[in-house]
Amino acid sequence: MPAFQTVRGMRDLLGKDAQIFSNTLAKAQETAFLFGFKEVFTPHVEHLDLLSAKTGDEIRQRMFIFEDLGKRQVALRPEFTASIARLVTSALKNEPKPLKLFSTGTVYRYDEPQKGRYREFWQSNFELIGSDKPEADTEIILLTNKFLQTLGLQNYVFKIGHIGVIKGILSHDGVDEKTQNAILQRMDKKEYDLALKLIDSEKCRTTLQSLINIKSKDWHDTVKQLSVLVAEYEKAKVAVENLAEVITLITSSAEISLNVEPAFARGLEYYTGIIFEVYIPQLEIAIGGGGRYDRLIEAFGGEATAAVGCAHGIDRVVIALQTQNTEYLTNVKLGVMVIPVAESLKVDALKIAQMLRDCGVSVEFELMGRKMGKALEDADKRGLEYAIIVGERELKEGCVVVKDLKKREQTTLLITELVEKLR
Numbered sequence: 001m002p003a004f005q006t007v008r009g010m011r012d013l014l015g016k017d018a019q020i021f022s023n024t025l026a027k028a029q030e031t032a033f034l035f036g037f038k039e040v041f042t043p044h045v046e047h048l049d050l051l052s053a054k055t056g057d058e059i060r061q062r063m064f065i066f067e068d069l070g071k072r073q074v075a076l077r078p079e080f081t082a083s084i085a086r087l088v089t090s091a092l093k094n095e096p097k098p099l100k101l102f103s104t105g106t107v108y109r110y111d112e113p114q115k116g117r118y119r120e121f122w123q124s125n126f127e128l129i130g131s132d133k134p135e136a137d138t139e140i141i142l143l144t145n146k147f148l149q150t151l152g153l154q155n156y157v158f159k160i161g162h163i164g165v166i167k168g169i170l171s172h173d174g175v176d177e178k179t180q181n182a183i184l185q186r187m188d189k190k191e192y193d194l195a196l197k198l199i200d201s202e203k204c205r206t207t208l209q210s211l212i213n214i215k216s217k218d219w220h221d222t223v224k225q226l227s228v229l230v231a232e233y234e235k236a237k238v239a240v241e242n243l244a245e246v247i248t249l250i251t252s253s254a255e256i257s258l259n260v261e262p263a264f265a266r267g268l269e270y271y272t273g274i275i276f277e278v279y280i281p282q283l284e285i286a287i288g289g290g291g292r293y294d295r296l297i298e299a300f301g302g303e304a305t306a307a308v309g310c311a312h313g314i315d316r317v318v319i320a321l322q323t324q325n326t327e328y329l330t331n332v333k334l335g336v337m338v339i340p341v342a343e344s345l346k347v348d349a350l351k352i353a354q355m356l357r358d359c360g361v362s363v364e365f366e367l368m369g370r371k372m373g374k375a376l377e378d379a380d381k382r383g384l385e386y387a388i389i390v391g392e393r394e395l396k397e398g399c400v401v402v403k404d405l406k407k408r409e410q411t412t413l414l415i416t417e418l419v420e421k422l423r
């Protein structure tokens, strides 16, 4: 029988990769703690109706959908926000606002696999429910910045836009919601000509074309040009003011590299306000993104509730870290191997291993009954730093032999001094 392989687009994470992943997820958790987000765990499988309600065609067409044995139409989650909205309209309905919820886990999309694009991938997800204030949008961007900063990542840039500006123009000129979504999907893919073709009104087309043409490195200048463009569009005008307020708050409270792009749109249908993406110019892939979705909770049967959130693509964050070869990755933890010289010393050796573990040292125990030479060779191959050799003569004097596997030196140490030395 041929050897089994993973399903296309799905990966095993092994060795150092697995370690980097779990370290990165731990940093996301640390960020959640620093910003007061509470962790929640939701199922990987949800009702298809819930997942497809507001997500947008882009993702809807790429879901893993199946019927379970009870004939329910279900799907693997393609993102977290729908599950969080479900919680907010049910179990967490009466919780005081703002509600700040954090999750990590895998999500599933039938994307075309390539580097940085998988069908099963990891996200860390943050949702801030119940505030329509620009401070809330700011916190989401600041926490994304903090997360990437604590990982030691460099040269990442925030791209910011506002769906309310585009939607404000389109609805003012009578474009219905379905067409608006189709236009935004095209704009998300930078297919601007196709997007413009969907608009009947010439005035609206001209305004949107002018919006697409606005390109300036200085955000003050971009906002000024936008304000002039939408002077007659009441809702879009309010959106531009909101965009300016959020950017002012962000840039005044942190050192962040930020580009404002008025024609920036995102594939998810539920956005209503600020939207953003973080990317690394050399890599040309987004490592995270998010935005404001003030009408989603209502669409799911809850009370009208403002909300803003983001998701970070952990697989891509890890790729970015690996390309930048950050110190954080090479910071491998100390590990030791405890080897008893003879059968009769197993118990003493196990006790020493336990003592070291109690002090937080990562300890492996020689489990294959190998002779000393082979055991040391194995410890070296495993990348461990020290071998603790437990021999009868040394033990009688309360000592063990400590062999530095990198320097190939060895000393005899009192067991009581061992922890201090390994620290």
Ligand code: AMP
Binding pocket: 079, 109, 111, 116, 117, 118, 119, 121, 123, 286, 287, 288, 289, 290, 311, 312, 313, 314, 315, 316
């Ligand atoms: P989204 O949920 O579409 O806003 O995506 C949030 C983040 O998830 C993106 O910025 C990417 O970093 C990551 N992401 C999206 N699709 C994939 C994929 N197919 N494979 C790996 N990461 C992805």
